[in-house]
Amino acid sequence: TQLLEQSPQFLSIQEGENLTVYCNSSSVFSSLQWYRQEPGEGPVLLVTVVTGGEVKKLKRLTFQFGDARKDSSLHITAAQPGDTGLYLCAGATGTASKLTFGTGTRLQVTL
Amino acid sequence: NAGVTQTPKFQVLKTGQSMTLQCAQDMNHNSMYWYRQDPGMGLRLIYYSASEGTTDKGEVPNGYNVSRLNKREFSLRLESAAPSQTSVYFCASATPNTGELFFGEGSRLTVL
Numbered sequence: 404t405q406l407l408e409q410s411p412q413f414l415s416i417q418e419g420e421n422l423t424v425y426c427n428s429s430s431v432f433s434s435l436q437w438y439r440q441e442p443g444e445g446p447v448l449l450v451t452v453v454t455g456g457e458v459k460k461l462k463r464l465t466f467q468f469g470d471a472r473k474d475s476s477l478h479i480t481a482a483q484p485g486d487t488g489l490y491l492c493a494g495a496t497g498t499a500s501k502l503t504f505g506t507g508t509r510l511q512v513t514l
Numbered sequence: 515n516a517g518v519t520q521t522p523k524f525q526v527l528k529t530g531q532s533m534t535l536q537c538a539q540d541m542n543h544n545s546m547y548w549y550r551q552d553p554g555m556g557l558r559l560i561y562y563s564a565s566e567g568t569t570d571k572g573e574v575p576n577g578y579n580v581s582r583l584n585k586r587e588f589s590l591r592l593e594s595a596a597p598s599q600t601s602v603y604f605c606a607s608a609t610p611n612t613g614e615l616f617f618g619e620g621s622r623l624t625v626l
Contacts, residue, residue, distance in 0.1 A: 412554070436613075438615075443619070444619055444620070445604050445617025445619055447617070491556060493557075493615075501559060504557040505556050507554075
């Protein structure tokens with residue numbers, strides 16, 4: 404079983420601060436996805452990265468796929484309360500039919 | 515847009531009881547999945563179906579059975595519930611090629 408470890412597990416910050424969440428594995432993935440999940444809801448896809456070294460930006464969120472396609476990071480600039488939620492990374496090998504999910508990072512942004 | 519619909523949203527069972535979680539998607543996706551989510555363990559794949567008429571085991575299939583009734587519907591059955599099956603269950607369907615998952619709102623199951 405491939406393992407995707409996320410760090411930190413929990414993060415509580417104030418509005419306006421920056422933060423980075425990490426997703427690490429010893430396995431190589433063909434692609435990696437990031438999801439955000441709010442309480443009582445299912446995860447929602449934020450981004451998919453495919454190429455080693457790829458960087459994608461989604462407003463204040465910056466996603467990077469490691470050169471070796473074993474790790475990824477999510478950086479949030481000037482966090483807002485609306486960023487609060489559980490962030491999950493998920494790696495795919497071969498076809499994208501079976502994703503391995505990370506353990507999750509729970510982010511709380513307070514005023 | 516309904517997307518992925520799961521029922522029931524909440525269920526309490528006694529050990530040994532059986533139940534079926536229902537899932538339907540209206541996005542014409544071939545692939546459908548059942549995951550369970552437990553604190554500190556992320557999402558773990560129970561079963562998946564790459565297309566109508568096919569099902570395959572995921573990471574944690576023991577104690578569960580599935581049925582892909584048609585392209586829209588994928589059900590998960592617990593034949594004899596155990597306390598270890600207390601969890602939040604998510605059904606999802608995936609777009610072809612990119613494999614983006616669309617999740618339902620989840621079904622919270624408690625087994626006493």
